[in-house]
Amino acid sequence: MITFSVNGKLKEVSEARADDKLLDYLHDDLNLTGSKLCCGIGVCRACTVEVFKPPSNAASAIISCKTSLGQINGTQITTIEGATPKDGLLPIQEAFLKNFSFQCGYCAPGFVMASKVFLDWLATQTSITEEALDEAIHDAIGDHICRCTGYVRYFEALKATAQAQLEAQQ
Numbered sequence: 001m002i003t004f005s006v007n008g009k010l011k012e013v014s015e016a017r018a019d020d021k022l023l024d025y026l027h028d029d030l031n032l033t034g035s036k037l038c039c040g041i042g043v044c045r046a047c048t049v050e051v052f053k054p055p056s057n058a059a060s061a062i063i064s065c066k067t068s069l070g071q072i073n074g075t076q077i078t079t080i081e082g083a084t085p086k087d088g089l090l091p092i093q094e095a096f097l098k099n100f101s102f103q104c105g106y107c108a109p110g111f112v113m114a115s116k117v118f119l120d121w122l123a124t125q126t127s128i129t130e131e132a133l134d135e136a137i138h139d140a141i142g143d144h145i146c147r148c149t150g151y152v153r154y155f156e157a158l159k160a161t162a163q164a165q166l167e168a169q170q
Helices: 024-029 091-098 110-124 130-141 153-167
Strands: 003-006 009-015 048-052 060-063 076-077
Touching: 009 024, 048 110, 060 110, 091 110, 091 153, 110 130, 110 153
Parallel strands: 003 076
Antiparallel strands: 003 009, 048 060, 048 076
């Protein structure tokens, strides 16, 4: 059996499904359709989810359209549905809205999840230079594709959120 959790709920699938893609499982088996299928080859990153594999202390962003169920054995997966608080929005979601970062919203879940992973990592940093922050943001979301608005607004929203988080940490 392949065992993992999705949004805090334990899941088990047969080894016969080891080659099934995580995105297909999320959509077809769990009806979690917030992570989007766009390119289907892992380039656009609209299908990004968060994965945490104990005993690691850090989560990472993964591309769910290319990741097989066999690769996530023993992990904890968080999708956009599991990341969004029931009573509101994540600070990064609010920042994306405030900065008009997207138009159609198709790529937004991938940007949100990658940004969440980045901000969680940033919370573990004691100090970071402005140049290093810009580079880290680019590493976190620079490969994501948005066909509507470009990337400046996403970058600016994430940078403002990161700077506010750093100030609050001090």
